[in-house]
Amino acid sequence: MVASSEFTNLFSPLALSAGESELQLRNRIVVPGHNSVFMTMTGPPTDRIHQYWLTKARGGAAMIITHLHDVAPRSTEADSPTIHIDESIERYQKISNSIRGEGTKFLIQLNHVGGEGSSRLNGGALLAPSAIRPTRNQLLPTAGETPHEMDLESIERIVAAFKVAASRASQAGFDGVEIQAEVSFLIAQFMSPQRNLRTDQYGGSFKNRMRFAKEVISAVRQGLGNDKVIGIRISGDEFLKGGIDQDEAVLIAKELESTGILDLIHVGAGPGGSAHIPPTYHRAGSFAYLSEGIRRAVALPVLSSQRINDPSIAEHMLREGISDLVAMNRAIMADPEMPLKAMQGRVDEIRHCIACNECISRNQAGIPIACTMNAEMGREANMLVTPARVTKDVMIVGGGPAGLECARVAALRGHNVTLFEKNSKLGGQALIAAKAPGREDFDEVYRYFSRQMELLGVKVKTNFKVTTDTITAIGPNVIVIATGSVSPTGGHPGGTVEIATVRQVLSGEIDCSNFNKVLIVDEDHSIKALSAADFLSNLDCHVELLTGALYAGAQTEFGTLQMVYERVLKKSVIIRPLTAISMVDGRTVVAINVLSEEETPIPDVDLIVTAGLSVAEDSLYHTSLGLVDEIYLIGDALAPRKMIDAILDGARTARQI
CATH class of the missing domain: 3.20.20.70 (Aldolase class I)
Known part of the structure; x- marks a missing residue:
């Protein structure tokens, strides 16, 4: 050749x-x-x-x-x-x-x-x-x-x-x-x-x-x-x-x-x-x-x-x-x-x-490696793409990483796939991750999968919110629910501080340019809180990050963690380890050491950004049960996890259809 x-x-x-x-x-x-x-x-x-x-x-x-x-x-x-x-x-x-x-x-x-x-x-x-x-x-x-x-x-x-x-x-x-x-x-x-x-x-x-x-x-x-x-x-x-x-x-x-x-x-x-x-x-x-x-x-x-x-x-x-x-x-x-x-x-x-x-x-961590983008890596013998025995009309709801991978593999196997996404662009949370400074490569999720949908003939419908009436009207053989997760903001009684999630901050849903002092709370110990700190510190905000762990982003790979730490510390972000929020009084946040229980007031806070655990958005799955014989729940809609897990869910499910 x-x-x-x-x-x-x-x-x-x-x-x-x-x-x-x-x-x-x-x-x-x-x-x-x-x-x-x-x-x-x-x-x-x-x-x-x-x-x-x-x-x-x-x-x-x-x-x-x-x-x-x-x-x-x-x-x-x-x-x-x-x-x-x-x-x-x-x-x-x-x-x-x-x-x-x-x-x-x-x-x-x-x-x-x-x-x-x-x-x-x-x-x-x-x-x-x-x-x-x-x-x-x-x-x-x-x-x-x-x-x-x-x-x-x-x-x-x-x-x-x-x-x-x-x-x-x-x-x-x-x-x-x-x-x-x-x-x-x-x-x-x-x-x-x-x-x-x-x-x-x-x-x-x-x-x-x-x-x-x-x-x-x-x-x-x-x-x-x-x-x-x-x-x-x-x-x-x-x-x-x-x-x-x-x-x-x-x-x-x-x-x-x-x-x-x-x-x-x-x-x-x-x-x-x-x-x-x-x-x-x-x-x-x-x-x-x-x-x-x-x-x-x-x-x-x-x-x-x-x-x-x-x-x-x-x-x-x-x-x-x-x-x-x-x-x-x-x-x-x-x-x-x-x-x-x-x-x-x-x-x-x-x-x-x-x-x-x-x-x-x-x-x-001493466990077998895996690849976020390629679910087959390291599983080559067990994740072959084989033709489907029966061609089915497959309806996938959710155009994030899980839904996209499921659509790709299902189409490769010969199924007729239609993908529905409520937003204007495919990619789900990967699009939000790509908004953080230095993490623009996460846009590859959108680029690669969008091209795959074109090549494989997957029908893509964006700006489309699916309901049970939609499913009944279309009448697919298979439904895959990949509707992702939501991030609750929570609340603090007595406080007048505005509260937002990392998703809202990075996506631009909330304009942070007018906030002077921002407090970020690392609750899930991923890179999200540090990414938000990196983003907000570029807006000339005074940023402090609280984490109940020994250090922020404790579940992040060491090389990545070292680089993002270096980035935020050079921008004067204050990181308070072993610290959580005890209470909020007006615009004063009272921080507490989770071990000594010593409290420290942090005054004049304009915004609290929570990097907390997400909640599965699975309501459509439960209301759709019984509408078709074959229905699957995947990705964060099944249980909020990392993108690598969402793509693996999609890959495995598509092989079952």
């Missing part, structure tokens, strides 16, 4: 050196290694991870890199798989063959987490070049464990472990190895002037700090053989005070290249702040400059990471010489067929990642 002329660089092949051989890549799109929690620390690769990778291969990616695999038993992360057992080799042989059968190359990532692991997993002490507490991300609840300083014997043992793991990777049929030397794992710890305070041959000078990495590279080549790829993933900037900065990253890349062993350098970012997995507040492609500096300094091919979510961005990076390959991780989680769609000129059909980081939030 001839690739779209719009992406001539993106879909040009690349002959990647593989030791003394070559590895032919069909295009420049790589799925980088990432933690899925689809595997266990001790078992072989699962059918679930196999289907996950295979779907991406079928979608057109040129190369897939696995999640990090531990090279030593004491190197452990929550779900870090192992290559040590023979069953893993046997399973990987089958997986490698199936992925190559789709035209995709397959690399394994090898790693030792060093001081970034947790002794809670196996009770053993962590190992690191120096006994220094990690500073990877102090917001993480696991941060702060002090490791044991490695002696020379343990260094030799771990270098040897990389060699053994590489040999087993070769037996397992991988096309090569990527060495993980980023995000403050062990190799990065040795390279870092912040983490490596040794005074022997492995510390001190730049050359000494690079010694361990170069020994690992040599050991991996010895174990892997001379006909497979060796890449290394490094940070283009750790964004840590005293850590590896952009200039030092260039020196590191050149020093690693000087071994004459490497075939590829993969440039990421972080682990400082939110750079490692950039949330929606980071503009797509905004970390490209890190790989650009390294590519101009080395002759080896450079693979660039960090929020490359669109083929146009990837094409620009390749055309301008910023990188030779592009890593598209969350982008291909959201749409594994993105490469094929771009190649075929179907760009408007791509389902873009919105960088909500729900996938990362689940990973941080």
Whole structure:
């Protein structure tokens, strides 16, 4: 198939050196290694991870890199798989063959987490070049464990472990190895002037700090053989005070290249702040400059990471010489067929990642990742779209995420679908979320699903309030109620302060430009209260945020939370943790500490904004029971939850019709 002329660089092949051989890549799109929690620390690769990778291969990616695999038993992360057992080799042989059968190359990532692991997993002490507490991300609840300083014997043992793991990777049929030397794992710890305070041959000078990495590279080549790829993933900037900065990253890349062993350098970012997995507040492609500096300094091919979510961005990076390959991780989680769609000129059909980081939030909680936009991700074997046995007339009430996904899948299965939405525009609460500063990418819900409705022939009726009379008049075979939820404002007796919800504020239903002092109450511990604070502080309001939790937005992914906290604190928003409203007297709000019960008056409040728990809007469902034989209640109308849950509801229900 001839690739779209719009992406001539993106879909040009690349002959990647593989030791003394070559590895032919069909295009420049790589799925980088990432933690899925689809595997266990001790078992072989699962059918679930196999289907996950295979779907991406079928979608057109040129190369897939696995999640990090531990090279030593004491190197452990929550779900870090192992290559040590023979069953893993046997399973990987089958997986490698199936992925190559789709035209995709397959690399394994090898790693030792060093001081970034947790002794809670196996009770053993962590190992690191120096006994220094990690500073990877102090917001993480696991941060702060002090490791044991490695002696020379343990260094030799771990270098040897990389060699053994590489040999087993070769037996397992991988096309090569990527060495993980980023995000403050062990190799990065040795390279870092912040983490490596040794005074022997492995510390001190730049050359000494690079010694361990170069020994690992040599050991991996010895174990892997001379006909497979060796890449290394490094940070283009750790964004840590005293850590590896952009200039030092260039020196590191050149020093690693000087071994004459490497075939590829993969440039990421972080682990400082939110750079490692950039949330929606980071503009797509905004970390490209890190790989650009390294590519101009080395002759080896450079693979660039960090929020490359669109083929146009990837094409620009390749055309301008910023990188030779592009890593598209969350982008291909959201749409594994993105490469094929771009190649075929179907760009408007791509389902873009919105960088909500729900996938990362689940990973941080130690549960399998999932994607807000793509309910099938991680459920590939169980969520096939099969033709309906009987074609039905399906009436869906509600054009939010749940109703839209239900309409999409039901239409794909061959049903005649009509979607009713009471407002003028599809998207539901995603439209409101997109009004918050830095969260404009949530408009992708409207863009993607609107286009899908057109392509699939779904009849869409906006500005249409459905009643039981409407249902009776239309006479569908199936009704799906996706009417969402409402946010009660509540009330405070004795108060004269105006009260509104976050939805009312962000949607513009209430004009907040004339309020001087606004109090926001975080009751559901999502990002909503902080988003409202971000929005209102741009209107020159004095904003205070009360939360009964230890910190606001406690259920928000850490990288996202760190960025929005930074945004609101820089705008002088006052955050009062462990605090609720005791009473309101006129325009004075009496705040109370939920533990000490100490009360603090906050005078001259003009507006209270509640970020409270929503209530299901399910009245139409109950009045429609009995009108048709097949009726479903989905999304927030079933129970108010996150958008990821609403879309999953829609996806599952459509498969039942």
